[in-house]
Amino acid sequence: MHIAFILSSLRLSGGVILVVELANRLATHGHIVTLVTPRQTIDAEMRQKLQPTITVLESHAGLPASFNPFGLAYLVASLAWRAPADAVLVATHTPTTLPVLLSSWLKRQKRLWLLMDYPEMFRTRPVEKFLLKHAPRWFSTIVAISKPLADEVQSRAGGQVAVMRPGLGLSIESQAQPDWATPCDAPRILYVGDDRARKGLDEFLQAMQKVQSIHPDVRAVIVCKNPCQIGYNINHELHLRPSDADLAKLYRACDLFVSTSWGEGLGYPALQAMAFGKPVVVTDSGGVYDYAEHGVNALIVPAQDAEAVANAVLQLLDDAALRTRLLVNGQQAAAAYEWNKAAATFESVLNGLTQASSR
Known part of the structure; x- marks a missing residue:
């Protein structure tokens, strides 16, 4: 299966780290994985974390320096144009729902939303606040990274809302349990x-x-x-x-x-x-x-x-x-948050999405 994640950037953030970890496991499982991001938004550090088989595509448009409706419209169109025509499209951040919707309507692609956003993110950003509230109805499949997010969006969703609990993002080695009988001298x-x-x-x-x-x-x-x-x-x-x-x-x-x-x-x-x-x-x-x-x-x-x-x-x-x-x-x-389980949940949702389209 070809899976394309549409990003707002490939720069360090919790959401980008999550996408990178998930993309790596999907690639390891034999899927074709592509990341699409605005021009000049790739950190070398984040790029190096990706499996060599993963393709990163930059749109012709970059992020506008300030809020500009024409610049934002050009960016949406540019990201939609770069999205591979044979891929299932994944929105990874509320602003990326627009290029995912545009591309999927024009190219007749399947789409889903990997939901990580919450209202507080967009307190002073009315466009994204509007999208977070209303865009879920246009997605038949949403994968939320926590149950509270899933519960919050369920009433506005156009279809299935699944929960995928991600892995921890760091290597956690076993260690002796700390001795707290006596507090540290300098906690x-x-x-x-x-x-x-x-x-x-x-x-x-x-x-x-x-x-x-x-x-x-x-x-x-x-x-x-x-x-x-x-x-x-x-x-x-x-x-x-x-x-x-x-x-x-x-x-x-x-x-x-x-x-x-x-x-x-x-x-x-x-x-x-x-x-x-x-x-x-x-x-x-x-x-x-x-x-x-x-x-x-x-x-x-x-x-x-x-x-x-x-x-x-x-x-x-x-x-x-x-x-x-x-x-x-x-x-x-x-201990319940483990990347292999997360990838398996995501793959199961993808398989259900593609099988539903073939009926």
Whole structure:
């Protein structure tokens, strides 16, 4: 089967990493896989992660420098034109639903939507907000990366909504269970994200300021994919775009993990931290409810509430039994997210889509 993923870019992001991991497994299973992306949006680092047999096509149009209806229309048409005529088309980001719909209507192709987006992403972007709300009715098949996403879109979908729980995206090696009987002298609290407001970096920094006023030795470890401004006087270290191996080391070296996102389709970093055996604090950001259960494998606090985040961190620092319960149950929850299962689910949906068209 020929499968073409239509991308907004081939640059580092959680969604692109997910597509790359899925594409690699589909290629390994013998499928022809193509990625179609706007011109000059390919990071060499991401390209190198792809199997050699995967084809990457660039459209003639690049991303417009600013919002421009004519530029966006040209990009949609250009992506649709580059989409292989013999492929099943996969929309991977809400803006890519338009070229997928256009190409499939013109070339009579099968289409599906790999849904990873959530309303918070488009709070200030009315076009994408409109598409996220209304485009599902034009897709007979949607594959959501979490049950909360699937439940949210079901009433607006034009057909089947399946759930594909992706793998973890990092190599998680077995390790001895941490000994939390005595807290570390200088606990390391890890944040992974970027400086977009919806990722909650500011709330994390505010929370760390309060935590360090009570536990001065606590160290905030901040991982960003782009340069971030740390406008708070806190004990911290900043890591910019670490390699997968270095990111895995940071997970292993941390004592607690905190996610302060306002919204998530799934919430990869917190799930990865669970897999590494780390107690986590997460905000009620939607997709995390696919795996997080308050008091069982995580502490869940309101989004955009730095005070609640700080109080949860302080609770974990002071309660060894709670830490142990969360990390043990968190590892069990993370074990359900495995790439071979994800690829098998996706292939099953694809087979059902193509078989339905042949009847």
